[in-house]
Amino acid sequence: MEQSNKPLYIKIKEYILKNINNGTFKPGEVIPTERSLSENLKVSRQTIRKAIQELVYAGYLYRVQGAGTFVFDKSINSDKKNNHIGVLLNNCSDEFESKILNGIEKALEEKGFSITFMNSNENYKKEAENIHKLKHEGVAGMIIMPAEDQKDSNAISDLKEEQFPFVLVDRRLQGCETDVVMSDNIDGTFKATNHLIDRGHHKIAFIKNRYSITSTIEDRITGYKKAMKNFGFEDEEILLYSYNEYKKTEDQIYEELYKYITENKITGIVALNDYVALHIVKMSRIKNIKIPEDLSVVGFDDKEIVKHLEVPLTTVAQYPKNIGYQAGNLLIKKIEIKNNDELDSKIIHQIYYPTKLIIRNSTKNL
Incomplete structure (x- = not known):
């Protein structure tokens, strides 16, 4: 490299930029590793x-x-849109996420903001790419539902370090308070577990599918454990079961659920979500287990379908439209604070929206 009085890191920046501009480091491709550049x-x-x-x-x-550090493709439209917000969810065809998006849209439209929406499909690499696409488009801020596998990702923490306005929805990030x-x-599954305890159940299991690395799932497990311990249950009476729907057929899942429930003489189940609860309902039909006579089940989400089952499901209702609306308003406030250079721009707001236990017909007194 050329000798000059510039700080060394500036020289490295210029070296990398030169290689980007002359096409040595191509758009969308990974640049050499830190170790390789250092050597x-x-x-x-x-x-x-x-x-x-x-x-x-x-x-x-x-x-x-x-995966590495990639060159951003500058051919993407880079018009600055100061009244434009990027929204990055995981799967907007999901009922819960579509309602969050509806709430976000309502809040932003009221304030004259428009939206660019992207999906990450629970892929943190795609999430990182989309975050940088949205930044390059010049969005004023972002609302992000983090992908489930975040342990090796730093795209969101980079936004925090940069003080770029953003708000997370549905999930926190470990090691990145924002x-x-x-x-x-926590309160949702506490209420669900407490409901079964009040109805006389002593063999209560928490059942989830494969993911256990998001704050949402960790909090629901915490709520279940908290209720069990508050009512004097010992550690060995806390029953956690997980199955991997991506590695097993439905028939295999049903067999494993049946074996676990019968061997442990379980009478009540708190399901991670309504999707897991539906697996339990289907298994019960196949194995001639009657709900709620033989097994009481509580879900989480209050999806539309669970209201119309043969035995309507007791579940914990969330309010995704309200969550989205609150997130939209919070982001607008953050953008306004940043634009006005106010001192409280670094204050962190963590809003936990209340849930409600909806009691239907899938639980009974023992």
């Missing part, structure tokens, strides 16, 4: 990291932990 340029990893971080903030690069609007999942 080739004879500078410390810390210097390389600082240079890369600034290029990430400037929108030239984006990082996906475990603004979030979500349901009070």
